[in-house]
Each structure stands twice: as C-alpha cells, then as structure tokens.
Amino acid sequence: GQQLNQSPQSMFIQEGEDVSMNCTSSSIFNTWLWYKQDPGEGPVLLIALYKAGELTSNGRLTAQFGITRKDSFLNISASIPSDVGIYFCAGPPIGADGGSQGNLIFGKGTKLSVKP
Amino acid sequence: DAMVIQNPRYQVTQFGKPVTLSCSQTLNHNVMYWYQQKSSQAPKLLFHYYDKDFNNEADTPDNFQSRRPNTSFCFLDIRSPGLGDAAMYLCATSRRQGYEQYFGPGTRLTVT
Numbered sequence: 001g002q003q004l005n006q007s008p009q010s011m012f013i014q015e016g017e018d019v020s021m022n023c024t025s026s027s028i029f030n031t032w033l034w035y036k037q038d039p040g041e042g043p044v045l046l047i048a049l050y051k052a053g054e055l056t057s058n059g060r061l062t063a064q065f066g067i068t069r070k071d072s073f074l075n076i077s078a079s080i081p082s083d084v085g086i087y088f089c090a091g092p093p094i095g096a097d098g099g100s101q102g103n104l105i106f107g108k109g110t111k112l113s114v115k116p
Numbered sequence: 117d118a119m120v121i122q123n124p125r126y127q128v129t130q131f132g133k134p135v136t137l138s139c140s141q142t143l144n145h146n147v148m149y150w151y152q153q154k155s156s157q158a159p160k161l162l163f164h165y166y167d168k169d170f171n172n173e174a175d176t177p178d179n180f181q182s183r184r185p186n187t188s189f190c191f192l193d194i195r196s197p198g199l200g201d202a203a204m205y206l207c208a209t210s211r212r213q214g215y216e217q218y219f220g221p222g223t224r225l226t227v228t
Contacts, residue, residue, distance in 0.1 A: 042219035100214035106158035
C-alpha cells in the first residue's frame with residue numbers, strides 16, 4: 001500500500017533557527033496535509049495543499065506540494081520554543097479513478113525538540 | 117467556534133472493565149473517525165462512519181466497537197480493556213472521505 005516517509009525522524013532546534021522537514025512517497029498524492037501535535041493533545045491541521053507546485057504559508061510556516069506529486073516540504077522560519085512537538089504529514093490515497101479517496105495515510109512524524 | 121470535543125480527557129479503567137469514550141462535533145461533518153495512538157507513533161485508524169455507514173479496519177480488535185447515534189456524536193466502546201489498550205484515543209471528522217480531517221484533543225486511557 002501507499003506509505004509516507006518523513007525525514008528527519010527528529011531534530012533539535014535553537015530559538016531563531018529555520019527548520020525544514022519533508023515527506024516523500026513512492027506513489028502520487030492529490031492532497032498533502034501537515035499536522036502538528038503537542039504532547040497530550042490531538043493533531044492540529046497546519047496547512048493543506050491541493051495542487052502540484054502549490055506553495056502555501058501560515059504565519060512562519062510554509063509548505064510546498066512537490067511538482068512530482070510524490071513529496072512535500074514544511075519549513076518553519078525563526079523557530080520559537082512553542083514550535084516543539086511532532087509534525088505529521090498525511091494524505092488520502094488515490095483510487096482507481098485517480099481521485100482522492102479513502103482514509104488518511106500518516107507519516108511517522110518528525111519530532112522537534114529544543115537544543116539543550 | 118466549530119470544533120471536535122472529546123470527553124473525558126483522561127480515563128482510568130480497570131483491566132477487563134468496559135469503558136466508553138465519547139466524541140461530539142459541531143462541524144456538521146459527514147465522516148467521523150476513531151484512532152488509537154501510542155507513544156511517539158502515528159495515529160492508527162480503528163473505525164470510521166460515513167453518515168451511518170460503519171467501517172472498521174481489518175486489524176481492529178473485536179474488543180473495540182463503535183456507535184454513532186446521530187450526526188454529532190460518536191462513541192468508542194472497549195468491552196474488556198487489556199493493558200495493551202492503554203493509549204491516546206483520538207476522534208476526528210471530515211466533510212467527506214479523502215478530505216482533510218479535524219481532530220479532537222484526545223482521551224488518554226489508562227488501564228490498571
């Protein structure tokens with residue numbers, strides 16, 4: 001079945017640094033979703049991407065839908081302590097008709113922590 | 117604000133004692149989902165309802181059941197919780213399948 005591979009698995013940030021993470025698949029997607037989960041809370045939708053090449057921002061967050069439709073990137077500029085958490089990419093698989101259908105597939109997440 | 121609400125946020129139950137978790141939504145979405153999430157893992161889908169049409173994942177244990185009495189509410193019943201069922205349980209909704217999902221804050225289940 002379709003899988004989403006996220007990298008890096010974990011990373012440490014220092015306040016003020018820019019952060020980049022990505023999500024790749026061997027299959028194409030029509031939609032890419034980025035969620036953030038704080039400890040003890042449910043995932044919160046950050047950005048949704050619907051078109052190849054699309055670049056969308058949400059405050060200090062910017063995400064891109066890769067041209068090949070097999071990857072997506074999330075960048076965080078000028079990180080702050082509250083950016084720590086787990087970031088998940090997700091997307092609905094593509095059915096035989098080429099449309100998005102079925103339930104979301106999730107990556108395993110990228111864990112952001114503060115540098116000691 | 118439209119939202120997904122889960123109660124309780126924390127639930128402690130004894131080994132083998134049935135427990136019910138609840139979820140409600142004010143988004144008027146057609147689809148509701150239940151996920152199980154264990155530490156540092158991605159959410160794992162247990163069931164979903166498209167309106168009243170119930171669908172469980174092939175690997176969801178028989179110990180887990182769900183009810184959706186109306187559009188707004190959905191329940192997760194664990195008939196005989198084992199120690200391995202301790203986890204965060206997340207409810208989510210979406211307008212349709214294949215669309216973005218909105219999650220509730222989760223219920224942390226502890227089994228003693």
